Amino acid sequence: MLKVIYNEKDQTYKLHKNYPNAACCYKQILRAGARTTADSKYKLLSCVTFPQDFVVPPDVEAVITECRRPYSSKVLQKDGFSFVHPQKPDPTPSSSPEERPSVLLWGIDSLSRMNFELTMPLTYKYFREQPWYELQGYNKMGDNTFPNLMAILTGFNQTRSYSKCRPTAVGGLDACPMIWKRFKAEGYATAYAEDWASISTFDYLKKGFRRRPTDVYGRPLVLALEKELKKKYIKEIPYCLGRKSSAEYIYDLAEQFTEVHKNRSFFGMFWTNSFSHNDFSLPSAMDARMVKYMRTLDHNGIMQNTIIIFFSDHGTRFGLLRKLDSGFLEERLPVIYIRLPKWIRDKYPEFLDNLKANKNRLTSPYDIHATLKHILELDTPAEQLPRPEGCPTCHSVFQAVSLSRNCSLAGIDDHWCSCGGFTEVSSTDQMAKTIAEQLVEAINQFLISLKGTQKCRHLKLDKIMSVHRKGNSSVYLIQLSISPGGGFLEASAEWNPKTQKISTSVPSISRLDSYGTQSRCVQVKEAKKFCVC
Ligand SMILES: [Zn+2]
Known part of the structure; x- marks a missing residue:
């Protein structure tokens, strides 16, 4: 019902009604909210009726429009539009636009x-x-x-x-x-x-x-x-x-x-x-x-x-x-x-x-x-x-x-890192099992160390899906599932054969399935992919 027409000459926008008799109005969208809600609230001003080919004022950057048949109260069409108005030109550009590409x-x-x-x-x-x-x-x-x-x-x-x-x-x-x-x-x-x-x-x-x-x-x-x-x-x-x-x-x-x-x-x-x-x-x-x-x-x-x-x-x-x-x-x-x-x-x-x-x-x-x-x-x-x-x-x-x-x-x-070749290691190998168990324990410890994760349940190793060794290094890539929740994880761990211990970065462990609503009881971003409530 409405079309926005941009006029390149004077850099203005017109709201054109395809049905000239339609009664249309716009509600200006503004940032609202303060402090914690500064970026999550907006405010709509009351609906301003506008005539055919109305020129959008330069302070109006976004609107919700409503159009009705004449004398009807029922909204036939609702739309949202943005309008970018020109910024004041830079008074002292350091070089000509030819030498300054835009990005x-x-x-x-x-x-x-x-x-x-x-x-x-x-x-x-x-x-x-x-x-x-x-x-x-x-x-x-x-x-x-x-x-x-x-x-x-x-x-x-x-x-x-x-x-x-x-x-x-x-x-x-x-x-x-x-x-x-x-x-x-x-x-x-x-x-x-x-x-x-x-x-x-x-x-x-x-x-x-x-x-x-x-x-x-x-x-x-x-x-x-x-x-x-x-x-x-x-x-x-x-x-x-x-x-x-x-x-x-x-x-x-x-x-x-x-x-x-x-x-x-x-x-x-x-x-x-x-x-x-x-x-x-x-x-x-x-x-x-x-x-x-x-x-x-x-x-x-x-x-x-x-x-x-x-x-x-x-x-x-x-x-x-x-x-x-x-x-x-x-x-x-x-x-x-x-x-x-x-x-x-x-x-x-x-x-x-x-x-x-x-x-x-x-x-x-x-x-x-x-x-x-x-x-x-x-x-x-x-x-x-x-x-x-x-x-x-x-x-x-x-x-x-x-x-x-x-x-x-x-x-x-x-x-x-996607570089470097991998060789498969049997997932029934004792070292693979130890690495997998230590990984799950590292995740449990990680969750305990974060504030606001008290409702997360203790995780156990469910199954080892695959184990790969990275090149000739002592770094292993392991895919495993955990319970409860059945989360499917992929982790890198460095194995120290002397101490029989791994080192790993828990926040870097990937979760390969969607955690969906499993972790709705935590608001800590790093805990979301592991926590089962
Ligand atoms: Zn992304």
Whole structure:
């Protein structure tokens, strides 16, 4: 019933009624809440009736609209819209836009390189026909979304991400040195948006941001859409909100943000969970749409001056795919493609050569952090560029990665490292049994050591599924099930034959099936995958 028409000349939006007699009004969406609820509440202003081709005021960034037949009280159609208005231009840009590429991080949660090719063949084909460069040896550095995105956004390892950015304290993340602050300080317009409010990276069992972190911030819109519009769930994901898929609101916002700011520098991160997190086959539903988004960015001229990173944080972490033999690599190797504007390819041919050479080398999220910093100073000699704190041996992917690089040099913990061969060990072997029993005991001790886990039950080893030895090392990869609850785990443990004891990092142990509601009695994130209430 309603169409948003963008006027490129004066950068305004019009609300056009397809049925001119329809009575429509809009409710402005605002951030609300304070302290602990600052990032989880929104407020709707009362419904303002508007005429045909109403020009949206510049302070209105998101709305819920309602349309009725004339003199009818029944709402015929309800929608949600975002409007990105231009930021004031930077008064003193340090260099001309020609020398300052914009940056667009286009993210999809839980999508491996393998599964991307299987479920999004059209996008895969499009990337191969266009100047997109893949990093096939891109290996996650930590378990789930938060550490991997924080490595990109801050260069911190997981421990530092928690100690320095305190995501569970109100205002903790606000004080965190997110990379978008660097871009903002350089005069870039900034944006961040993510769908599926309850599991969003900075809000799932965390406090989110007290103040809006970027110029354009999608969260109030997403909170309102999920509450005000009709939802359709697929595999417990709010996949559709009203008449669009959840992800489309995020990517439409990206389209608006880049279009409005195309004549200045911008940095935007647009992240979606809603068509990939719980169902490995669902990305296929977005495949054709994704190609359309990419073609629109190209058509709008965005690609002429924007470095685009199309990426994920990790592969499928639980479920059927993870239990296959390929599940080990599935989880560890997220998809990532990078596109450089033509002028950068022409001006810095060595960047392109290096990026191509890095296709089959080992890279990690820390390298992407270093790359973002490199983008801020493209002419600085490689040896003078800043290195990520969490991985001082990591560097921009526009520099060649050494062929002899190993996981430790790429900042990737042993357990998440996909390099190195494995040999099978019999699961009835006495050492295998001892390792498995000690692992379960380590998990029990870990749960006891955490606050708020009193309701978690004592775990026992149920069955050893498989044991593999990593190369010639004393590190073993073990898959086992536990009881009660039947959790299916995969753990790395280093075996000391002298002491007959293992050393392991319990937080790094993977849970290969979904813990679902088993751990509803704990709110401690690290305990969720082990705790059975
Ligand atoms: Zn994730």
